[in-house]
Amino acid sequence: MIIGVPKEIKNNENRVALTPAGVAEFKKHGHLVYVQKSAGENSGFSDEAYAKAGAELLPTIEAVYEIAEMIIKVKEPIASEYPLIKKDQLLFTYFHFASSEPLTYAMIEREAVCLAYETVEKSDRSLPLLVPMSEVAGRMAIQEGAKYLEKPMKGKGILLGGVPGVPPAKVVVLGGGIVGTQAAKMAAGFGAQVTILDVSLPRLRYLSDVMPANVTTVMSNHYNVMDAISQADLVIGAVLIPGAKAPHLITRDMLKLMSPGTVLVDVAVDQGGCIETCSPTTHENPTFIIDDIVHYCVANMPGAVPYTSTLALTNATLPYALQLANKGWKKACTENEELKKGLNVANGKILYKGVAEAWNLPFEDVETALKDLVYA
Incomplete structure (x- = not known):
């Protein structure tokens, strides 16, 4: 198969979808790999390293899309990339369709095959391609939250861990999944007083067992969320419903419960956000203020720690990408239930229920669609 790795062009996206080591693995299996020049530069991987691993370097993003049968990316295509995508071309990347109607319609129109990292799912319902970036994002949420609590950043002027004789900051984490767990661990490590809320009692039991003493677990409901955020200095939104929009746990009216300078970090913003007042921002302009509350919604x-992120992402995606290349996407998705759940759009049809429901569009069962495609 011909594999294409374009340079990411989303604002301040510094990651790359494949490392030179990944190129070498594809080459070992007999595939051709084309990498756009400077695609790995911001992640610390030179063009020379890709060439040495066996990749062919192409000068433009247009050239990569033109030649490739499978495009491997990090983030969803942006508008300038839509015309470059060919019918039946396989795109393997994060899509988050439920948060972008234009992207959904564009991929339907282009009749691309869209296999989304975020909905590849194991039998235990874990999301193996979301986990590494969720781990990074959860830890970064505290790192960024601590920075924006500083007064020059319009925060309260509170040190996350406090000092002897001065109490630490109060951190509230909404959601006890991968992001929430990593955020709570990092905040606890800083010495903050942490409250983590989740709707699953078994998950809360687990977290109670593994977290340090400065982490308190609380059942998530409307009353408890309001109570927790009214005392918080930093709130982390870490709620995920795979492939669907995140629910709004904090509404506009609830901002008045918080004191000025409180910081909100909505990690779920790429899936619609779990804080109503959050909308996507960039590393270039990461925050905005509503009702004196600082919103960080990158x-x-x-993408701000591309070397770590690229290595972590490739470790997870490469085994799946090799299956797609070795077998072709139809056979790979037919034989592998995890990859099958990653199919969101193919042949101009939506194959993932959460995406169809987000935009009130027709939905075709993936099993039926695969049978029709394989035996067509």
Whole structure:
């Protein structure tokens, strides 16, 4: 198969979808790999390293899309990339369709095959391609939140861990999944007083067992969320419903419960956000203020630490990408239930229920669609 790796062009997205080591693995299996020049530069991987691993370097993004059968990316295509996508071309990347109607319609129109990292799902319901970036984002949420609590950043002027004789900051984490767990661990490590809320009692039991003493677990409901955020200095939104929009746990009216300078970090913003007043921002302009509350809503947080993120992402995606290349996407998705759940759009049809429901569009069962495509 011919693999294409374009340079990411989303604002301040510094990651790359494939490392030179990944190129070498594809070459070992007999595939051709084309990498756009300077695609890995911001992640610390030179063109020379890709060439040495066996990749062919192409000068433009247009050239990569033109030649490739499978495009491997980090983030969803942006508007300038839509015309470059060919019918039946396989795109393997994060899509988050439920948060972007234009992207959804564009991929339907282009009749591309869209296999989304974020909905590849194991039998235990874990999301193996979302986990590494969720780990990075969860940890970064505290790192960024601590920075924006500083007074020059319009925060309260509170040191996250306090000092002897001065109490630490109060951190509230909404959601006890991968992002929430990593955020709570980092905040606790800083010495903050942490409250983590989740709707699953078994998950809260687990977190109670593994978290340090400065982390308190609380059942998530409307009353408890309001109570927690009214005392918080830093709130982390870490709620995920795979492939669907995140629910709004904090509404506009609830901002008045918080004191001026409180910082909100909505890690779920690329899936619609779990804080109503949050909308996607960039690393260039990461925050905005509503009702004296600082909102940090960067949709590609791991892009700020591209070396770590690229290695972590490739470690997770490469085994799946090799299956797609070795077998072709139809056979790979037919034989592998995890990859099958990653199919969101193919042949101009939506194959993932959460995406169809987000935009009130027709939905075709992926099993039926695959049978029709394989035996067509």
